[in-house]
Amino acid sequence: MSRFAPVMRKLHKECEEKGAQIFLKTECKKILQAEDGSVRGVLAVGEDGVEYEIKAKCVIMATGGFMGRKDLLKKYFPFYEEDFFGFYVPNMGDGLTLAEEAGAALEGHATLVRETCHSSDAMKEHFLTAAAREPNTMWEETSGRNLQIGANAVLSQPGKKCFTLYDDNLVQEIVDYGYLVPRYPNKDENKQFKINLQEVATRKEWVIQSDNWDEIAEWIGCDAAVLKASVEEYNSFCAQGYDETFVKDRRYLKPLLKPPFYAIKFGVMVVETCGPVRVNENLEVLNKEYQPIPGYYSAGVIVAGWQGHDCNGEHLFGSELGFSINSGRIAGENAAKYALGKEAK
Ligand SMILES: Cc1cc2nc3c(=O)[nH]c(=O)nc-3n(C[C@H](O)[C@H](O)[C@H](O)COP(=O)(O)OP(=O)(O)OC[C@H]3O[C@@H](n4cnc5c(N)ncnc54)[C@H](O)[C@@H]3O)c2cc1C
Known part of the structure; x- marks a missing residue:
């Protein structure tokens, strides 16, 4: 604006x-x-x-x-x-x-312009929006860097919420190099990413940090066996450099290997009506x-x-x-x- x-x-x-x-x-x-x-x-x-x-x-x-x-x-x-x-x-x-x-x-209809976004207290913790949209993580499997694509996918989920998954390597990459999605290109913020993420994780409201996927699955409310199988499958696609399910852009195929692991909850942001x-x-x-x-x-x-x-x-x-x-x-x-x-x- x-x-x-x-x-x-x-x-x-x-x-x-x-x-x-x-x-x-x-x-x-x-x-x-x-x-x-x-x-x-x-x-x-x-x-x-x-x-x-x-x-x-x-x-x-x-x-x-x-x-x-x-x-x-x-x-x-x-x-x-x-x-x-x-x-x-x-x-x-x-x-x-x-x-x-x-x-x-x-x-008879209007259009609601919307994007994916970390939800309601995003203004206080807006680094989570960039973190949720980061294409290197496991959720944005279709399109890589498109910021908006995905809001419909989020809307079809229970509670209209989604979760993006990180491992320690990805978190460290952001600390070292910054977000790929240049939404909040604040270098100091990138350097603080791990500290901020771990601080928010203590509340277990928007972020959870754990060394095992079982605890993360319980927090998300999904089947632990399915989550682990999905991560294993995704990691295997990363290893072979080809995503057989969603054909995700191979530049963003990064495995989730190193604990601690993190899940970030996010939802839909609305911008304007047309x-x-x-x-x-x-x-x-x-x-x-x-x-x-x-x-x-x-x-x-x-x-x-x-x-x-x-x-x-x-x-x-x-x-x-x-x-x-x-x-x-x-x-x-x-x-x-x-x-x-x-x-x-
Ligand atoms: C934070 C934010 C970021 C945005 N970022 C982008 C962006 O990056 N790119 C983009 O394309 N769009 C963006 N948008 C959307 C964009 O700003 C709006 O779509 C655009 O301003 C709409 O223009 P408009 O002239 O139709 O209406 P507005 O700019 O909303 O202007 C309407 C005006 O009419 C006045 N008004 C309303 N009712 C009456 C009345 N009865 N009598 C007299 N005056 C009245 C209002 O007070 C207002 O001043 C953003 C919006 C927000 C809020």
């Missing part, structure tokens, strides 16, 4: 230079419409309670997602659990209400007959149809900000043409 701040500052400056008025801390309460449904402005309320009726030929709604609304998260994402770790920004999904009241069509306001290619908001509501445009993540229904493996860093800024530009161009009396194209 902070890397994106200069873009916002530049846009802000340009708007002011061109004479635009910016109302901060002012909430849009209603899209005002003429009898034929066309937009004629907005009703807004300032922080001080002052109401503004702003007349306009068109409106672009870019109110963001609905991460602040647990009821909507549950409605749109049946798999959603209260204990998912996430960036619960206080976006309350106002756009859904504004659009619905203006007669807009909402898709949708469900239906628009056409001009970013015009559509009514229930999928016809544009004249003068009503929308942009950013509130808009549906640009992400896959299931945003898991295909979630790309930057796609939300990228789409938001570009859809804003396209909506702005079309809204300007409309306002000047030209057809939107």
Whole structure:
């Protein structure tokens, strides 16, 4: 976000230079419409309670997602659990209400952008997120360095939690060379990895450390014989340099041989919602007959149809900000043409 701040500052400056008025801390309460449904402005309320009726030929709604609304998260994402770790920004999904009241069509689904992550107290112990995602460990058997792939796999597990396994050699590698997943590339943190891991392990809440797999299996809640067989099989794949089950990238095939062994529990992190306001290619908001509501445009993540229904493996860093800024530009161009009396194209 902070890397994106200069873009916002530049846009802000340009708007002011061109004479635009910016109302901060002012909430849009209603899209005002003429009898034929066309937009004629907005009703807004300032922080001080002052109401503004702003007349306009068109409106672009870019109110963001609905991460602040647990009821909507549950409605749109049946798999959603209260204990998912996430960036619960206080976006309350106002756009859904504004659009619905203006007669807009909402898709039946939205998209929840999610990643694998060490769970709820991750902000305090965020090194565990990088540790859980480390491709050299035993869990990320499919894809190596993809950070997001796997959230669906985690969701299908009992309790929607997974465990990544380390041995002492892997822990020492991180101390010496750092994480492969460069999520928290803090060298001092890498050096502290073993100390931090062992400290968290004393609580046996998110991490367990043991010299034998039986104790680890009991903590995980799985069959010890199955765990040991899985580790042995994985080690044999590492020895031969080929993973016969998942064809894991051979660069990340590292055996688990040297005690103490560790298991790190992790879950799913949610980042953003996308949708469900239906628009056409001009970013015009559509009514229930999928016809544009004249003068009503929308942009950013509130808009549906640009992400896959299931945003898991295909979630790309930057796609939300990228789409938001570009859809804003396209909506702005079309809204300007409309306002000047030209057809939107
Ligand atoms: C911590 C964090 C990290 C992220 N990292 C990335 C990343 O690396 N890459 C990436 O692509 N995306 C990232 N995202 C997601 C990205 O920031 C958002 O998807 C993007 O900002 C959405 O842009 P937007 O313009 O649609 O909505 P927002 O940026 O959410 O803006 C919506 C605005 O509308 C305002 N608003 C809401 N309701 C009303 C109302 N009724 N009246 C007036 N104003 C209203 C809100 O206050 C807000 O200012 C991250 C998000 C978070 C929280």
